[in-house]
Amino acid sequence: DNILVYGHNMKDGTMFSDLLQYKRESFWQQHRIIQFDTLTAQAEYTVMAVFQGEAEDLFAYYQFANAETPQEFAAYVDACKGVALYETGVSAAYGDKLITLSTCDDSGKNSRVVVVAKRITEPR
Template identity: 55%
Template sequence: EPPKENEGVTFSEDKDYLAEYLELYRQNEDMVGWIKVEDTNINYPVVQSVNEPNFYLKHKFDKTYSAYGCPYVQENCDVQKPSDNIIIYGHHMNDGSMFTGLMKYRNKSFWEGHKTITFDTLTDRHRYEVIAVFKTVVYTDSSDSFKYYEFTDAENAAEFDAYVAKCKELSLYDTGVSAEYSDKLISLSTCEYSRNNGRLVVVAKRVD
């Protein structure tokens, strides 16, 4: 018989999947979680394609072609372990969908009313507290480029602290919140159009 599409990924009934995600996972075993930010359109399944890292840049959750894509985790991050920093990408669309809502975090007043973000895995619910919101540029070695996407797991506390310090140094405002080596982070990334290859990144630490 021909191999199934996700050969090697087996669905297991004994995993404690959250009921509301079970059916979605059966539809697409690339699903790793669900992201939600109150008072934005960010309320989406999150996927990860390890073998074809940027597949969901141009494909929807059902794997059909779409310029909207689907929020996805960088291929070298482990959502279940989890990695020290889970990087999640989503498009900035003109109609306000996907990760466009992250732009609201440019305003400190929005952050003040939305200090936490929900990122559930398939098995656990988690809330994250925003520690920094920054703009940077990618694909360049210029001095104003911060390669936040290169940090997924810290070798030691100093490496973790350096990432957090850089995020806070670049932050558009001071959240008064930091993180330490034992904390787990998410970095939500979307395009930011004030500069060529610009990105806006919202970094948050897991609080429960």
């Protein structure tokens, strides 16, 4: 149900540093779609929620992979939306596929920025 990708935010601007720009709603408005490519497929995702915080203060988003019930899936979506920095108007329902991108942020000692998106195209 969820692909979780961790990437280190390098100070030289490489790797996941661009993910930090999603903290600004204006950036999200111009970059709502994320293309995720693997060796065998490509798919597009629309950003559902962006949140940040100290790792120990955030809910355990990093433990969600496969929901066993619709309620478990809805609880994850609700938790993401509940701590989101802004409203995207995007939600997800049981059966949807998600991607969660997580990186470190220099705004705190152990801060994270997390972007959660819902797949909108079938892998091709």
